Structures are given as structure tokens and as C-alpha cells.
Amino acid sequence: MKRLLLVSAALAALSLPVSASAADKLLNASYDIAREIFAAQNEAFVKANPGVTVDQSHGGTSRQARAIVEGLEADVVTFNQVIDVDFLVKNGFIEEGWQGEFPNNASPFYSFPSFLVRAGNPKGIKDWDDLARDDVQVIFPNPKTSGNARYTYLAATAYAKEKFAGDEAKVKEFVDKIFDNVPVFDTGGRAATTTFVEREIGDVIITFEAETKAIEKQYGSGKFQQVVPSVSLLAEFPVAIVDKVANEKGSQELAKKYLDFLYSPEGQKIAAEFGHRVHDAAVAAEYKPQFPEIRLVTVEDVFGGWDKVSKEHFAEGGILDGIYGNR
Numbered sequence: 001m002k003r004l005l006l007v008s009a010a011l012a013a014l015s016l017p018v019s020a021s022a023a024d025k026l027l028n029a030s031y032d033i034a035r036e037i038f039a040a041q042n043e044a045f046v047k048a049n050p051g052v053t054v055d056q057s058h059g060g061t062s063r064q065a066r067a068i069v070e071g072l073e074a075d076v077v078t079f080n081q082v083i084d085v086d087f088l089v090k091n092g093f094i095e096e097g098w099q100g101e102f103p104n105n106a107s108p109f110y111s112f113p114s115f116l117v118r119a120g121n122p123k124g125i126k127d128w129d130d131l132a133r134d135d136v137q138v139i140f141p142n143p144k145t146s147g148n149a150r151y152t153y154l155a156a157t158a159y160a161k162e163k164f165a166g167d168e169a170k171v172k173e174f175v176d177k178i179f180d181n182v183p184v185f186d187t188g189g190r191a192a193t194t195t196f197v198e199r200e201i202g203d204v205i206i207t208f209e210a211e212t213k214a215i216e217k218q219y220g221s222g223k224f225q226q227v228v229p230s231v232s233l234l235a236e237f238p239v240a241i242v243d244k245v246a247n248e249k250g251s252q253e254l255a256k257k258y259l260d261f262l263y264s265p266e267g268q269k270i271a272a273e274f275g276h277r278v279h280d281a282a283v284a285a286e287y288k289p290q291f292p293e294i295r296l297v298t299v300e301d302v303f304g305g306w307d308k309v310s311k312e313h314f315a316e317g318g319i320l321d322g323i324y325g326n327r
Helices: 002-012 035-048 061-069 082-090 128-132 147-163 168-180 189-197 209-219 243-249 252-261 265-273 281-290 299-303 306-314 319-324
Strands: 025-030 053-058 076-078 109-111 113-118 204-208 224-227 231-233 239-241 295-297
Touching: 025 035, 025 061, 025 252, 035 053, 035 252, 035 265, 053 061, 061 076, 061 082, 076 082, 076 252, 082 306, 109 265, 113 147, 113 209, 113 231, 128 147, 128 168, 128 204, 147 168, 147 189, 147 204, 147 231, 147 299, 147 306, 168 319, 189 204, 189 209, 204 209, 209 224, 239 252, 243 252, 265 281, 299 306, 306 319
Parallel strands: 025 053, 025 076, 231 295
Antiparallel strands: 076 239, 113 204, 113 224
């Protein structure tokens, strides 16, 4: 179907008054803390494709998805959770079967919720248990607006399910205590980083491993240090062409070329440089020393998939509302 639309778009371009430059310009709507990685990806892509322009829009992915439905003309999305892409599918902006259009379920790289503490780890934070202690302040953004925070919520829940052998009352109590320890819920991951790093609030920030590496790299290991928990949740970063917009603008071909670039050896190396784990075997082997071993569980194995998670945890009146609702 998409290929037919490509042909139709090309034919339409012969007769409709579409700007000649429309097919040479892309807007990538991405998640909040992806500014640096996509600045680098875009620079490399434009260098390899002279005359092309790639603009960026960043924010919590749930907000980004709603913005597209409300008129943000993004040609592609590079999100951090599947449910926000599915939201665009349900609203007619992305075609069904989008995960089959690119490798690894349309996820060019991956990460997981990890910890960053202050130098010397003064509170001795080692694992999820420590985040529920009375003397620990935890920083992560609002799971209502941030995909980053939803992964944190799900990772903490997955840990508690193992710890309490599926006792849902104890799981809820454990996660609720972690939420109690959050002094401020920012709208996105980068704002949470600012709260922790610049406002110096909190003892630990939970964010993607890639972001913990970026903070340590920017501010120096003398101020912060990474703590990798015993188990965490696989965080995929789904990408997709926003078909409705790309078809109207005639940018389908360039949009696909751009997302394909993220899977190229150069695109994978850029992702690894910015702290993401990649699928390209040669690049993964080259950067293996900088990535500690960790046991990762998946949304499918623990929660039965994203559809089930959306209905049970993130829908209005769901489990997350019962934990977060009164804050």
C-alpha cells in the first residue's frame, strides 16, 4: 500500500502546486532527551545528502504524538515507546504494520532505565529497593507525559513483581513508595535532568542509560556516577514514517532514506557514541567495553505486550492513575 502511495505522490507532484523543496526537507518529531544524538545524526545524514534539510521537534513523546494529530507536520517520528506510535496509527497518521518496515521491530537502537547518583554515592544506592527508602529522593519525569518515565514505572513494577512473587498489593505498595519519594514531576526527561543536575534536587535520577552517560560525560565523573541496577526493562526506540504527512508533502522516499540511515554503520556508531546500545554486530563489539552487563526483561514477557499495558496501566482510571493520581 505504501509503495502505491509513493507512486501516486510522484504522479500528483506533476500536477499539484506542491513546493519543489517539500521532498528535500524533513521534520523529525522525537523524544525529550534526544536533542544531541539527532543533531549528530542529522549532520551526518545531510553531509551525505547535500541539499537536504532535517529539522527537529523534541518533547515528551505522548505530547509529540498529540501535537502531530493536532497539526505538527512531522515526516518521521523517532520515539521511545511503541504506544505513542500506535496512537498515531489509530488516528490515521501511520499505516498498520509499521514495525515490519524497518529491522528490529523498527527500533534502530535500545537502552533501559538506569540510575545516576552523586559522586561517591553518599546514600549507597545500588538497586530498586533503595529507591523506596525513606531517606532517598528520586528524580524522574511525569509518566503521564514522558515515555522515559513510563519505562521507569514499568521497570520498577517488573522488579517488584519478581521481588514479591507477583503479589500485586505488595507490588503497588512498593511502586507507590518510590513515587512518594519524587519531590517534583517534570514533564520530560531533559527537564528532570535539569532538576537533578542544575537545581541539585534529589539523590538519584532514573533515566535511560544513554542519558546517564551523557550527563556524566558533560559534567564529569567527579560530580556523578552511574549505578546499573540488577535488572531493568528493555527500552526500544521505535521509528516510523508519518505516512499521512509524508504522502501529502511528497517526502516518503526521503523519510525512508533518513530512517534507513539510523541503521547504517555510521548511524549505529553515532548512536553508540551517545550511549545507546546498538544492533549492528561490528559496532556493538567495538563499543562493548563501555556497556556493563545487565539482565533485561521485556514488556511482552512481564506485562503481556504494549496493548495490554496501555489498557491496564496507562488508560484513564488504570493502575498508574491509582498510584500517580493523587500527586
